[in-house]
Amino acid sequence: MRRLLAKFRKDDGGFTLVWLASVLVLLIGMTGFGTDLGWLYLNTVRTQSAVDAAALAGVVNLPGFNPVPDAEDAARANGYDPGGADVLTVTPIDDNELEATLQTQVDTFFLGVLGFNQFTVTRRATAQYVKPVPLGSPDNCFGAGPGTTGCSGDRKS
Secondary structure (H helix, E strand, C coil), X not given: CHHHHHHXXXXXXHHHHHHHHHHHHHHHHHHHHHHXXXXXXXXXXXXXXXXXXXXXXXXXXXXXXXXXXXXXXXXXHCCCCCCCCCEEEXXXXXXXXXXXXXXXXXXXXXXXXXXXXXXXXXXXXXXXXXXXXXXXXXCCCCCCCCCECCCCCCECC
């Protein structure tokens, strides 16, 4: 019995194969997880850029016009479909401030094995439009010295 047990202890050639197979599965799984995590991060940044553009495109129409068409056009220009799979919500906050929210679905590559086929990404942006400030004088008086009449540049004698 002791001889059989000693022979069994010395024969460990199969252990290396089992250990290598399990480590390989673990490494491939972690690589897949890292790939999906990077893909999710990339799409989150793209979604944020698109909603920023949508908010900036729509806010210039406030307060008198509808900001939604320009915001949707900006989202489409960045690769999103507000009328289809993606949801764009545009809400005026003030007469010169607009909030936009974009929600999209991001498919995964390897996490589908664990049951995670899609992730929902929602990003929000707020844009404020600072109206033009009139500079200078409304009169044509630049360079006219004291004693001028009507700001026409004619001086009194």
